Amino acid sequence: MTKKKAIIWDGNVRDAALTILLAVDKNQAYSNLLLNQTINKYKIEAKDRALLTEITYGTLQHKYTLDFYLEPFIRGKIDLWVRWLLRLSVYQIVYLNRVPDHAAVNEAVEIAKRRGHKGIASTVNGILRSILRQGIPSIDEITDPIKRLAIKTSHPEWLVQRFIEAYGVEKTTEMLHENNMPPIQTVRVNTTKATVNEVLALLEKEHIEAKQSNVMPECIHLINGQASRTQAFKDGYITIQDESSMMPANVLHPQKGWRILDMCAAPGGKTTHIAEKMGNEGSILATDIHPHKLDLIDENSARLGLNIIETAPVDGRKAAQVLPAESFDAILVDAPCSGLGVMRRKPDIKYTKREEDFESLHKIQLELLDNAVQVLKPGGRLVYSTCTIDREENEGTVKAFLASHPEMELADIENLPTALLNKGQGGMLQVFPQDFGSDGFFVAAFRKKLLR
Numbered sequence: 286m287t288k289k290k291a292i293i294w295d296g297n298v299r300d301a302a303l304t305i306l307l308a309v310d311k312n313q314a315y316s317n318l319l320l321n322q323t324i325n326k327y328k329i330e331a332k333d334r335a336l337l338t339e340i341t342y343g344t345l346q347h348k349y350t351l352d353f354y355l356e357p358f359i360r361g362k363i364d365l366w367v368r369w370l371l372r373l374s375v376y377q378i379v380y381l382n383r384v385p386d387h388a389a390v391n392e393a394v395e396i397a398k399r400r401g402h403k404g405i406a407s408t409v410n411g412i413l414r415s416i417l418r419q420g421i422p423s424i425d426e427i428t429d430p431i432k433r434l435a436i437k438t439s440h441p442e443w444l445v446q447r448f449i450e451a452y453g454v455e456k457t458t459e460m461l462h463e464n465n466m467p468p469i470q471t472v473r474v475n476t477t478k479a480t481v482n483e484v485l486a487l488l489e490k491e492h493i494e495a496k497q498s499n500v501m502p503e504c505i506h507l508i509n510g511q512a513s514r515t516q517a518f519k520d521g522y523i524t525i526q527d528e529s530s531m532m533p534a535n536v537l538h539p540q541k542g543w544r545i546l547d548m549c550a551a552p553g554g555k556t557t558h559i560a561e562k563m564g565n566e567g568s569i570l571a572t573d574i575h576p577h578k579l580d581l582i583d584e585n586s587a588r589l590g591l592n593i594i595e596t597a598p599v600d601g602r603k604a605a606q607v608l609p610a611e612s613f614d615a616i617l618v619d620a621p622c623s624g625l626g627v628m629r630r631k632p633d634i635k636y637t638k639r640e641e642d643f644e645s646l647h648k649i650q651l652e653l654l655d656n657a658v659q660v661l662k663p664g665g666r667l668v669y670s671t672c673t674i675d676r677e678e679n680e681g682t683v684k685a686f687l688a689s690h691p692e693m694e695l696a697d698i699e700n701l702p703t704a705l706l707n708k709g710q711g712g713m714l715q716v717f718p719q720d721f722g723s724d725g726f727f728v729a730a731f732r733k734k735l736l737r
């Protein structure tokens with residue numbers, strides 16, 4: 286096993302960014318988790334927090350573009366850490382107007398001296414100064430249009446090709462650019478405790494600038510501040526959740542008193558939303574394959590003051606063997622997926638996904654749905670959701686599922702604002718990141734027929 290390198294905070298933002306980027310690369314760690322852990326562990330102040338976030342995310346998001354810029358200037362082999370140091374320095378030079386070029390270069394040289402030796406520092410200095418003198422190469426001169434788009438937006442070529450085949454050049458181009466934009470910070474109001482206006486007032490008292498979304502009514506956009514640090518969060522008035530992720534609980538449309546199964550529930554973002562929608566009346570069984578993740582659901586329920594959620598470790602692919610047949614009024618299968626809709630939040634995803642992953646995910650998704658049907662009451666509602674925009678995992682899974690389950694039919698997507706309903710088609714709804722600035726997300730609604 287690779288030994289994790291400790292992140293030591295000595296007040297140097299670039300050095301911390303470099304350590305995070307290296308850990309993401311070497312240990313396949315998630316950038317968002319590592320960044321938050323670093324910020325919380327070392328109590329990094331707001332000013333440094335913003336720069337650390339910007340440099341870490343920006344460098345990761347533009348990795349392939351930065352490599353294209355660096356390529357003509359690098360001779361021979363360089364260590365991985367030196368490459369990441371060069372990438373994050375070129376990121377500042379090209380994308381961050383507020384960082385003077387000489388500051389980016391000087392910082393890089395100092396880090397190279399500390400982490401390596403004088404020789405490496407002089408190589409880093411030479412490369413960065415040559416870039417400043419000669420300028421970066423032009424992406425527009427790449428003749429192959431797919432390669433050009435891939436380098437410009439920093440996505441793997443095979444993925445760009447896959448998106449173009451599914452959605453055409455225009456939509457794909459918009460999406461690839463949107464993937465490099467900073468995500469909007471959104472929270473969901475716990476409607477069992479307060480109204481949106483009451484929560485806005487609480488946030489204002491904490492000097493947080495915020496506004497109600499004009500898409501999902503229970504969603505608030507934070508303009509500044511950090512939601513997880515607010516008293517409103519600690520007191521259970523809000524849940525940190527992307528706006529698209531607020532769709533499944535609405536589409537499930539649970540009623541007070543219903544018995545619900547949330548099959549892939551951890552960490553409980555949607556389970557708690559369902560409980561809020563039910564006014565905390567009824568019962569929800571929240572299952573997940575990973576027992577250790579169930580604690581997170583319990584913690585979230587307790588923080589939000591919800592007491593109708595029971596948790597259990599269940600592999601959804603075997604749910605029908607352990608749960609009573611035809612016993613749930615409605616079921617949510619928020620399936621494991623490729624996550625291609627959340628590349629803004631987790632840019633590492635675009636570099637680590639492999640084409641063969643889609644086939645195995647599609648298979649798991651079908652197994653989960655197969656089991657869900659067996660424990661769903663006749664007339665019951667089933668919602669399938671993913672945070673991906675991949676056709677095979679979305680429409681592909683729905684089509685294959687319906688083909689092997691004549692007792693199921695697509696049901697209307699309901700209980701969403703008109704802007705979203707308009708995007709739905711025949712029981713399915715695909716949201717792209719560029720549509721509302723939320724994550725790419727897919728929802729399908731089914732009904733189990735009464736007569737067989």
Ligand SMILES: C[S@@+](CC[C@H](N)C(=O)[O-])C[C@H]1O[C@@H](n2cnc3c(N)ncnc32)[C@H](O)[C@@H]1O
Nearest residue numbers: 549550551552553554555573574600601619621
């Ligand atoms: C997209 S995440 C769920 C997010 C969650 N619904 C929420 O809103 O907070 C998918 C979840 O499926 C779980 N999972 C993966 N394979 C599973 C299986 N075979 N059975 C049940 N859960 C599974 C993962 O552990 C992960 O927590």
